[in-house]
Amino acid sequence: MDSPGPCLVCRTPLARYGEARDHVYGLCPSCGTVQLAPMPSQETLADAYQAANYATDEHGQGNADSIRKSSRNYYESLAGLLVCHSVTGPVVDYGCGWGGLTELLAQRGHDCLGLEACAPMVAECRRRGLRVEDARNHPILQSRATVQAFVMCGVFEHLAEPREFLTAIHRALRPGGMLITLQPTAPFARLVAGMLRLGNRRAPLPRHFDVFDAPWHTALYSLRAMEKLAGEHGFRLVETRLAPQGRVGGAKGLLQAAAHNLNRLGWPVFGRCWPLAVAHIFVFTKR
Ligand SMILES: [Zn+2]
Numbered sequence: 001m002d003s004p005g006p007c008l009v010c011r012t013p014l015a016r017y018g019e020a021r022d023h024v025y026g027l028c029p030s031c032g033t034v035q036l037a038p039m040p041s042q043e044t045l046a047d048a049y050q051a052a053n054y055a056t057d058e059h060g061q062g063n064a065d066s067i068r069k070s071s072r073n074y075y076e077s078l079a080g081l082l083v084c085h086s087v088t089g090p091v092v093d094y095g096c097g098w099g100g101l102t103e104l105l106a107q108r109g110h111d112c113l114g115l116e117a118c119a120p121m122v123a124e125c126r127r128r129g130l131r132v133e134d135a136r137n138h139p140i141l142q143s144r145a146t147v148q149a150f151v152m153c154g155v156f157e158h159l160a161e162p163r164e165f166l167t168a169i170h171r172a173l174r175p176g177g178m179l180i181t182l183q184p185t186a187p188f189a190r191l192v193a194g195m196l197r198l199g200n201r202r203a204p205l206p207r208h209f210d211v212f213d214a215p216w217h218t219a220l221y222s223l224r225a226m227e228k229l230a231g232e233h234g235f236r237l238v239e240t241r242l243a244p245q246g247r248v249g250g251a252k253g254l255l256q257a258a259a260h261n262l263n264r265l266g267w268p269v270f271g272r273c274w275p276l277a278v279a280h281i282f283v284f285t286k287r
Helices: 042-050 064-070 072-084 100-107 119-127 162-172 186-197 223-231 250-273
Strands: 015-020 023-027 034-036 091-094 112-116 132-134 147-153 173-184 235-242 279-286
Touching (some): 015 186, 034 186, 064 072, 091 100, 100 112, 119 132, 147 162, 162 223
Parallel strands (some): 091 112, 091 147, 112 132, 147 173
Antiparallel strands (some): 015 023, 023 034, 173 279, 235 279
């Protein structure tokens, strides 16, 4: 690949970073974001999500109950942030997947609508009686000042057109409304890639921790890139938090528990510079 193109955040020419699942990731030497190069079109990705394999491959895991169990810590942290920031109006769980967060927020008394682009997941949420609708061209994304908060649990890193998305949700949010997004970020991904490839950029990107999960993970943002991107679309960063670890079983579960303990020590000391956080939670408010 001669020219991977410009960074979607800061327009700096990307450097080739490595291959994963027949896709190539580029690294921005300026803002440190890792992103698919070329970025697939919105249409290409939308088609891929409709194919049954997204819901059932390793990423979707094909099992709503096991995802809900392993992701419970994520849901609780996001629900807690809505309380912490006194969010009381309509909430949209964008990219709600199997509906675990939508269900929890509804149980906690929020007026929550789940939006999801993957049809089998929408169908399963509805079978469970959840208020979940097709995210594609949903009218709420064309609306003005109707939503108090958008929450995203492992979704922002899936977007092919993050700028268009931020423009739409900024319009849809009420004055002072919030975007709260939990997402895997670039520092940990780069640390893992660096360690497991021993500096050899010709080696494929590692599959560990599911971070280089092409084509679903379109971009792993650095913390400052996320702040810059959202800032350019009318959002102010209120706080960045360490995302909790998920809770799967087996050897991966043990790793998650070890990471949880390390993070409890490192985050209070090093804050946003701490490199062992797989994911962060960004809390933005509409300016
Ligand atoms: Zn950049």
